[in-house]
Amino acid sequence: MLVLVLAALPLVSVAEPTLGNAATVLYFVKLPLIRGFWMGWQFLQRLDSLHPVAARLCSLAGLLPLMVHLFACGWVELGSGATGPSENKIFEYGQAVYWTITTLATVGYGDVHPVTLSQMMYASLVMMVGVGFFGFVLGNVATLLFRMDAERERHLTKVDRAEAFMRYHQIPKPLRKKVRDYYHHLWESRHHYDDRTVLATLPPTLRAEIVLSLHAALIDRVPFFKGAKRRSVEEIILALKPRVAVPGEVLFRVGDPADALYIIQHGTIEILSTTDEVIATLRTGDFFGEMALLDQTPRNATVRAIDYCDLFLLGRDEFARTLDRYPDFADHIREIAAARKTRNAPDPLSNQTTFAPSSEIV
Secondary structure, eight states: OHHHHHHHSOHHHHHHHHHGGGGGGGGGGGTHHHHHHHHHHHHHHHHTTSOHHHHHHHHHHHHHHHHHHHHHHHHHHTTOGGGOOOSOHHHHHHHHHHHHHHHHTTOOOSSSOOOSHHHHHHHHHHHHHHHHHHHHHHHHHHHHHHHHTHHHHHHHHHHHHHHHHHHHTTOOHHHHHHHHHHHHHHHHHTTTSOTHHHHTTSOHHHHHHHHHHHTHHHHHHOGGGTTOOHHHHHHHHHHOEEEEEOTTOEEEOTTOOOOEEEEEEESOEEEEOTTSOEEEEEOTTOEEOHHHHHHTOOOOSEEEESSOEEEEEEEHHHHHHHHHHOHHHHHHHHHHHHHHHHHTTTSTTTTOGGGSOGGGOO
16 A cells, blocks of 8 residues: 555656656656556445445545645646745645645635746636535535435434424323333334335345345244245245334233234233233243134233334234245144144133243244
């Protein structure tokens, strides 16, 4: 990298007053720049892995020094203006860089100014470029920074609207705090962001790979995914819908119709009997509600969230469709359900597996 930096410096111009024509030999020092162009191209390719806005800002940061350098070299070639040529070429180049930056930024202090017609025309050109370039930069940096975290801005807009609504309708403060806590949880868990809109634009193969990568930890924790074929797992994951349960929320009660299979991504769920006694506690990776779907019977236990719970739901129709399309998966989940029935046979809620931790039946 140091060699490339040295090769990029105006060595010939600096050495010419001392070495004369022999200074042209220093052009051979520029040969490493050929390799530098290739390295620069590779660096630009690596920028693609960054956030699009960050990549643009990096490209801009690389373009600005190059533009300053070229304009400074032109100013030196035209005689360096009011200061005139200097025996110290490094000082002269630094002074030219100073003039270029102040002129591009259109804040020139007048200590270095053009004295010949060619210098005046050159300075006018630099100022016009400066007005356009820096006007573009200043006008777009704020927009780029906004786009860098557009999701956060959209989230804050929703929070502001909710706050305005609650103030207008004079919602009690405890309830307002619950709403704020809910939005905070949405942001922390990233449930405000619907990744399905992005996945919908991808081809099926790539979409499946991304989905499996996103939910790899969930697939490892949920027992009925183990041993299932990849294709059935892909379809189930794509059919899952996110759901957030707030502390104390009842997901369903005894006698409710079976509407979905639930998978706990994060959080804690408690299972209540018909007498509202806690008979089991489920945590991350557990699932419940599949027995009522298999037997097509009403719920016979009540399920309540203890804290904020991030859940995935597989709706009744999607569940039935998956069982029809993948008999091997249907057999697999029926085996798990049968094992749960056997394990919980003494319990009056044995026909409902929602209270049996899935981690105990693998």
